[in-house]
Amino acid sequence: xxxxxxxxxxxxxxxxxxxxxxxxxxxxxxxxxxxxxxxxxxxxxxxxxxxxxxxxxxxxxxxxxxxxxxxxxxxxxxxxxxxxxxxxxxxxxxxxxxxxxxxxxxxxxxxxxxxxxxxxxxxxxxxxxxxxxxxxxxxxxxxxxxxxxxxxxxxxxxxxxxxxxxxxxxxxxxxxxxxxxxxxxxxxxxxxxxxxxxxxxxxxxxxxxxxxxxxxxxxxxxxxxxxxxxxxxxxxxxxxxxxxxxxxxxxxxxxxxxxxxxxxxxxxxxxxxxxxxxxxxxxxxxxxxxxxxxxxxxxxxxxxxxxxxxxxxxxxxxxxxxxxxxxxxxxxxxxxxxxxxxxxxxxxxxxxxxxxxxxxxxxxxxxxxxxxxxxxxxxxxxxxxxxxxxxxxxxxxxxxxxxxxxxxxxxxxxxxxxxxxxxxxxxxxxxxxxxxxx
Numbered sequence: 001x002x003x004x005x006x007x008x009x010x011x012x013x014x015x016x017x018x019x020x021x022x023x024x025x026x027x028x029x030x031x032x033x034x035x036x037x038x039x040x041x042x043x044x045x046x047x048x049x050x051x052x053x054x055x056x057x058x059x060x061x062x063x064x065x066x067x068x069x070x071x072x073x074x075x076x077x078x079x080x081x082x083x084x085x086x087x088x089x090x091x092x093x094x095x096x097x098x099x100x101x102x103x104x105x106x107x108x109x110x111x112x113x114x115x116x117x118x119x120x121x122x123x124x125x126x127x128x129x130x131x132x133x134x135x136x137x138x139x140x141x142x143x144x145x146x147x148x149x150x151x152x153x154x155x156x157x158x159x160x161x162x163x164x165x166x167x168x169x170x171x172x173x174x175x176x177x178x179x180x181x182x183x184x185x186x187x188x189x190x191x192x193x194x195x196x197x198x199x200x201x202x203x204x205x206x207x208x209x210x211x212x213x214x215x216x217x218x219x220x221x222x223x224x225x226x227x228x229x230x231x232x233x234x235x236x237x238x239x240x241x242x243x244x245x246x247x248x249x250x251x252x253x254x255x256x257x258x259x260x261x262x263x264x265x266x267x268x269x270x271x272x273x274x275x276x277x278x279x280x281x282x283x284x285x286x287x288x289x290x291x292x293x294x295x296x297x298x299x300x301x302x303x304x305x306x307x308x309x310x311x312x313x314x315x316x317x318x319x320x321x322x323x324x325x326x327x328x329x330x331x332x333x334x335x336x337x338x339x340x341x342x343x344x345x346x347x348x349x350x351x352x353x354x355x356x357x358x359x360x361x362x363x364x365x366x367x368x369x370x371x372x373x374x375x376x377x378x379x380x381x382x383x384x385x386x387x388x389x390x391x392x393x394x395x396x397x398x399x400x401x402x403x404x405x406x407x408x409x410x411x412x413x414x415x416x417x418x419x420x421x422x423x424x425x426x427x428x429x430x431x432x433x434x435x436x437x438x
Contacts, residue, residue: 002373007357010376011166013274014049018380019168020274023048023255024136025383025391027143029271029283030054030064030124031131032158035309042086043309044077048135049276050120053077055097057084062126063097064133066119070101095119129158130283141394144230144402146259148269148285152434154292159302160283162312163272163345166354167256167280171272173344174258175372177236177250178365181219183347184340185333186212211409214238214246221248223364225371229396230254230405232375234368237417245414247421251405252372254392255379259407264428265290267407278353281311289432305339313345321346403438 002010013020028047031054035043041056044067051067053076061084069076069088076095079086085096087103093114094103099121101114123134127149134140143149148156163170173179218238226233231254238246251259257271270284286293306313315322321336328335336342348355362370375392382390389395393402408428412420429436 001360002357004358006377007354009380010373011168011354012277013167014277018384019376020048021136021383022376022379022391023274024134025141025388025394026136026255027125027132027134027140029130029160029273029281030133032160032283033126033129033131034158036131040081042077042079042081045133046275047133048274050135052120052122052133053079053086054124054131054133055081055086057097058082059084061097062124062131063121064124065095065097065099065121068119069093069095070117070119093117097121128153128156128285130285142400144393144399146253146269146402147267147289147404147436148259148287150403150435151287155288155434157286157293157295157298158284159286159299160281160311161302161306161341161345162310163280163282163349164278164317164353165280165349165351166277167272167274169348169351169355170280170282171252171256171258172369172372173348174260174270174272175232175234175250175252175368176366177221177223177234177248177368178219179347181215181221182333183343184212185216186338187216187331187333218246221365223367225368227371227375228405229392230402231392232368232371233405235421239414240411243414244411245417247410247412247417249406249408249421251407252368253405254375259405261408262286264409266293289428289436305341313342315339315342316345317349406438 009018011019013023030045030047031043036056043054045052045054045064052064053067054062054064056062067076068074069090071088071091071093074088074090076086076088079088083094085094085102087094092105093101095101099119101117104111104114107113123140125132127143128151218240221236221238224235232252234250234252236248240246248261253259257269259267259269262268266286266288268284268286270282273281273283275281286298305315315337321342324335332338334343334346336346379391393399396402406425408421408425410421410424429438
């Protein structure tokens with residue numbers, strides 16, 4: 001259990017809140033590139049409690065500025081996209097992508113008032129289908145050289161989904177290796193040949209054992225957590241028969257991303273991004289090591305479960321997440337269908353908008369969650385002391401050189417599991433058509 005005061009400290013994200021100030025020190029996903037693909041590339045963005053508008057100007061450059069006009073507060077999402085900026089339809093005040101007001105056509109001739117008018121504006125950059133924004137102080141940090149950023153666009157597919165809960169409980173489900181044996185348990189195994197684009201549907205390592213069966217048969221992992229330059233490395237060991245061990249390596253990328261294996265072919269790098277204290281988006285980059293991603297198929301698969309334009313899941317608390325007791329009796333552990341995103345969504349939303357951690361009881365398999373919270377608390381304390389350089393990936397000598405991270409499944413001799421995991425990753429990278437070497 002933790003105190004209500006500490007729970008608030010770890011979860012609240014508005015400007016001036018401790019966790020929110022830590023998150024502002026890092027690049028945050030703000031939108032998918034797809035959201036700006038239409039004839040009018042202007043979309044509302046609420047990020048870390050701030051209401052903003054994202055747009056491409058007439059030259060194609062990106063801008064992220066305050067959503068409400070500094071004149072009388074009208075919504076700039078309805079602004080006229082012209083003259084390389086947005087013009088407020090209310091009185092014609094015009095703002096460029098730096099947030100500077102450059103014209104007030106209704107003011108007296110010769111007025112220079114506009115020179116003193118500026119709205120919030122933040123740096124933005126586009127990376128493999130996601131537009132990232134930096135809302136923090138000073139210059140933004142460099143991007144690490146992770147696989148999802150260094151892979152060519154042909155090998156990365158990006159998508160997002162809305163969850164109605166706080167970002168922290170959303171992220172913590174991704175650093176909980178034990179839950180996969182229960183929450184994502186399938187009572188019947190699908191053919192791994194039909195696994196493309198689906199998590200936990202591949203066969204395990206170099207075997208014909210479906211991952212669903214392995215997770216079901218070995219529900220008591222030993223979980224090891226190591227600190228890294230980017231956050232945490234989590235290793236889940238499941239002891240099998242005949243002296244073998246299944247090794248699953250996942251990662252927590254500070255402050256609120258994870259990198260996990262989706263299959264032998266792909267990894268998922270996923271951010272849990274606060275809209276405000278009580279809602280968040282997950283943003284995922286699916287990165288393929290060998291074949292180009294079938295983006296059309298993966299988008300089609302996910303749009304069967306989500307609506308546009310807000311990417312809200314079709315299954316949600318208002319329709320009981322599609323819960324079917326007959327399915328729960330014979331097919332899945334949850335009775336909520338075959339999409340594991342729905343399982344995770346139910347788990348974290350059912351905790352409440354902000355989980356009441358004063359009532360929780362963590363166990364031994366929650367070691368990743370415990371270590372992460374300590375890391376977040378240390379970052380909050382360091383930032384309050386003005387020691388930004390001690391934050392992960394803020395004070396490292398060369399953040400841009402951070403590569404990987406290793407994220408895979410392997411089955412190995414129990415005495416050789418660590419080396420076997422490294423070999424499996426090295427072999428996959430060596431066969432990669434793009435430069436994935438570590």
